[in-house]
Amino acid sequence: MFGLRQKISLGFGALLVIIVVLGTQSILHLSRLGVSIDVILRENYKSVIACQEMKEALERIDSGILFVLLGHAREGEELIRANRAAFEKSLQVELGNITLKTEGDKASRLAGSYRRFETLLKTVVDPDRPADIRGQVYFADLLPLFGLIKGQADEILQINQQNMSDANDRARRNAASARARMYVLLSVGTALAVIFIFFTRRWVLRPIHRLIRSSDEIRRGNLDLVVPVDSRDEIGHLSAAFNDMAASLREFRRTDQAKLMRVQKATQRAFDSLPDAIAVVDSEGRVEVATASARTVFGLKPGAALADLPFGWLADLFRDARQSGRPAFLEGQRAIQQFVRGEERYYRPEAVPILDNERLATGAILVLKDVTQLRQQEEIKRGVVRTVSHQLNTPLTSVRMAIHLLLGEKVGPVNEKQAELLMTAREDSDRLHGILDSLLDLSRFESGKARMEFRALAPRSIVTDAVEPFRRAAQDRGVSVQAEIPDDLPEVWVDTTRIGHVFDNLLSNALKHTSPGGRIALTAEASEAWVRFLVSDTGEGIPAAFLPRVFEPFFRVPGRRNETGAGLGLAIVKEIVEAHGGTVGAESGEGQGSTFTFTLRRADRFPKDKAEGI
Known part of the structure; x- marks a missing residue:
C-alpha cells in the first residue's frame, strides 16, 4: 500500500510533468513567434528607414539648389553638403541590406541615378556658369532626375513594407495556431491536474483536516474524542498516536484537576490574607487572581479586563511592564488617592512583569501598596521639622548675635583663649543656622509653598554664572573646572535663584570629593522636550549600595572624611528640580567619580503658564 511520501510524490510529480509539458510547448511556440517578429524587424526595417532618410535628404538637397539659384549660394551649398552626406550614408545602408529578389536591381538603378544626379548638381551650383544656363539644366535635366530618384527610393520602400506586412500575416497565423494548440494542452493539463488534486485531497488532505478538527476539539477540552484510523500510512500512525495522547491527557486531567483546585483555593486564601491590593x-x-482589597477598592475581580476599569493608569502600567520586561511605576512613583468607606487612602502602584525562560512577559503582578500611614508619618515628620526649625531659629539668632558682639569686643575685651572658643562657637552656630535654613527650604518645597519665578534663559549663561564663583576655590585645590555647553541649545524655564542653589550644591560636593589634579566637567544636551545638564567629577565616587539613597534627606555616605553637612543638600536639589518639572539622577562607582544629572523644560516646547503650573 502506498505511504504518505509516495502519495505526495505521485501527486506533485504528475503536476510537475504537466508544468514541464506546458512550459516546453510555450517555449517552442514563443521561439517560432520570435523568429517571425525578428524577420519583420531585422530584414526590412533597416531598408524602410534608409529609403525614408534618402527621400528626406533628397528633398533638402533640392531646397539647397533653389537657394543657390536664388542667389543665396552660401546657405544653399551648406544645405546641399550636409544632406549629400546623409543621402550617401542611407544609400550605403540600403546597398548593404538587400533581402528581397528585386531589391538588388532597384537599389543598383537608384545608385546609378544618384551618380548622374551628382554630375548635374555640380553644373547647377557652379558659380562660374551663367545663371540662365544653370536654371535650364536644373529644370530640363536635374528636376526630372530628382523625381526619378524619389520614385526609385519609394519603390524599394514599398516592396520592403509589403514584405513586412506579409511577414506580419505569417506571424499572426503562427500565433493563432500556437494559441489553439496551447488551449488544447491547457485543457488537458487542467483536467489531469484536477484529477491528481482530487486524489491528493482524498489521500492526504482529508485525513489531515480530520486531525486538525480533532486537535481543535481537544483544545476546547473534549478529551473523550477518538480519531478513526482507516489507513496504515503515516497519517494512520499519526492518528493512532493522537488517540494515545488523548488517552494520556484524560488520565492527567483526572489526577491533576483535584490538585489544581486545591492549589487555586490555597492561592486565593493566601492572597486574601495579604494587606495590600495585589492582582495577577x-x-x-x-485578572486571574486578586486579594480582597484589590477586588473591593479597585474592582480587580477575576476575569475583569484592565481596559474596562475606570483606572487608565493601571492599563498603562501593565503595558509598560510587559513591553519593557522591567517593573513599571507611575511618574515620580506618585501615590493614587482613593476613598475607602469614606476614608481617604493613598496607594503606590507598581507592575512587575512575569517572565518565562526566554525573558518574555507572560503576564504581570499589580501591587498597589497602601502608603497612607507612611504619608501621614511623613506629614507629621515635616510638621515637626518645620516647627522645630522655626522654634530654634529665634534663639539661635540671639546666640549668633551674642557671639558676634563678644568677638567684636563690644561688651569688653576677650583674651586669646576666649576668642578661640568663641570662633569655634560661631562656626558651629553658622553650621546649625545653615542646617535650619535647609530644613525650612526643604519643608517649603515638600509642602508646595515655595514660590517660583520662571524666566527663559540660555543653558550656557546659566552654567557660566554658576561656575564662576567656584573657579578660585577649584584653582586653590588644584582641580580643573570645564564647562562645555553648546551655544545652540534651546532656552529653558528656570527660577535663577533656585537653580543657582542646585549648581552650588552639586559643584561644592564635586569640589569637596575631588582630589588635587582631578577634573570637574559640566555639559548639557537637548532632547525632544528637555535639556539635560550633567555635572561630572573624577573624585572618590559613591558605592553602588548607597547610590539609590543619595537624594534622601539626612543621608550621608558612611565612612567619608571631612563630612560636616547634614545630608540635606542633594535632597533640596531633588525638590528644586522637581519643582521645575524635571528629574534628577546619579551615576557613580567607587573610585570612578560621579555624574549627577537633572533635566529642565525647554522654553520652546512648554508655555510659561504651564511651567509655572507644575
Whole structure:
C-alpha cells in the first residue's frame, strides 16, 4: 500500500510533468513567434528607414539648389553638403541590406541615378556658369532626375513594407495556431491536474483536516474524542498516536484537576490574607487572581479586563511592564488617592512583569501598596521639622548675635583663649543656622509653598554664572573646572535663584570629593522636550549600595572624611528640580567619580503658564 511520501510524490510529480509539458510547448511556440517578429524587424526595417532618410535628404538637397539659384549660394551649398552626406550614408545602408529578389536591381538603378544626379548638381551650383544656363539644366535635366530618384527610393520602400506586412500575416497565423494548440494542452493539463488534486485531497488532505478538527476539539477540552484510523500510512500512525495522547491527557486531567483546585483555593486564601491590593494579570490584561482589597477598592475581580476599569493608569502600567520586561511605576512613583468607606487612602502602584525562560512577559503582578500611614508619618515628620526649625531659629539668632558682639569686643575685651572658643562657637552656630535654613527650604518645597519665578534663559549663561564663583576655590585645590555647553541649545524655564542653589550644591560636593589634579566637567544636551545638564567629577565616587539613597534627606555616605553637612543638600536639589518639572539622577562607582544629572523644560516646547503650573 502506498505511504504518505509516495502519495505526495505521485501527486506533485504528475503536476510537475504537466508544468514541464506546458512550459516546453510555450517555449517552442514563443521561439517560432520570435523568429517571425525578428524577420519583420531585422530584414526590412533597416531598408524602410534608409529609403525614408534618402527621400528626406533628397528633398533638402533640392531646397539647397533653389537657394543657390536664388542667389543665396552660401546657405544653399551648406544645405546641399550636409544632406549629400546623409543621402550617401542611407544609400550605403540600403546597398548593404538587400533581402528581397528585386531589391538588388532597384537599389543598383537608384545608385546609378544618384551618380548622374551628382554630375548635374555640380553644373547647377557652379558659380562660374551663367545663371540662365544653370536654371535650364536644373529644370530640363536635374528636376526630372530628382523625381526619378524619389520614385526609385519609394519603390524599394514599398516592396520592403509589403514584405513586412506579409511577414506580419505569417506571424499572426503562427500565433493563432500556437494559441489553439496551447488551449488544447491547457485543457488537458487542467483536467489531469484536477484529477491528481482530487486524489491528493482524498489521500492526504482529508485525513489531515480530520486531525486538525480533532486537535481543535481537544483544545476546547473534549478529551473523550477518538480519531478513526482507516489507513496504515503515516497519517494512520499519526492518528493512532493522537488517540494515545488523548488517552494520556484524560488520565492527567483526572489526577491533576483535584490538585489544581486545591492549589487555586490555597492561592486565593493566601492572597486574601495579604494587606495590600495585589492582582495577577495574564498576557491579555485580564485578572486571574486578586486579594480582597484589590477586588473591593479597585474592582480587580477575576476575569475583569484592565481596559474596562475606570483606572487608565493601571492599563498603562501593565503595558509598560510587559513591553519593557522591567517593573513599571507611575511618574515620580506618585501615590493614587482613593476613598475607602469614606476614608481617604493613598496607594503606590507598581507592575512587575512575569517572565518565562526566554525573558518574555507572560503576564504581570499589580501591587498597589497602601502608603497612607507612611504619608501621614511623613506629614507629621515635616510638621515637626518645620516647627522645630522655626522654634530654634529665634534663639539661635540671639546666640549668633551674642557671639558676634563678644568677638567684636563690644561688651569688653576677650583674651586669646576666649576668642578661640568663641570662633569655634560661631562656626558651629553658622553650621546649625545653615542646617535650619535647609530644613525650612526643604519643608517649603515638600509642602508646595515655595514660590517660583520662571524666566527663559540660555543653558550656557546659566552654567557660566554658576561656575564662576567656584573657579578660585577649584584653582586653590588644584582641580580643573570645564564647562562645555553648546551655544545652540534651546532656552529653558528656570527660577535663577533656585537653580543657582542646585549648581552650588552639586559643584561644592564635586569640589569637596575631588582630589588635587582631578577634573570637574559640566555639559548639557537637548532632547525632544528637555535639556539635560550633567555635572561630572573624577573624585572618590559613591558605592553602588548607597547610590539609590543619595537624594534622601539626612543621608550621608558612611565612612567619608571631612563630612560636616547634614545630608540635606542633594535632597533640596531633588525638590528644586522637581519643582521645575524635571528629574534628577546619579551615576557613580567607587573610585570612578560621579555624574549627577537633572533635566529642565525647554522654553520652546512648554508655555510659561504651564511651567509655572507644575
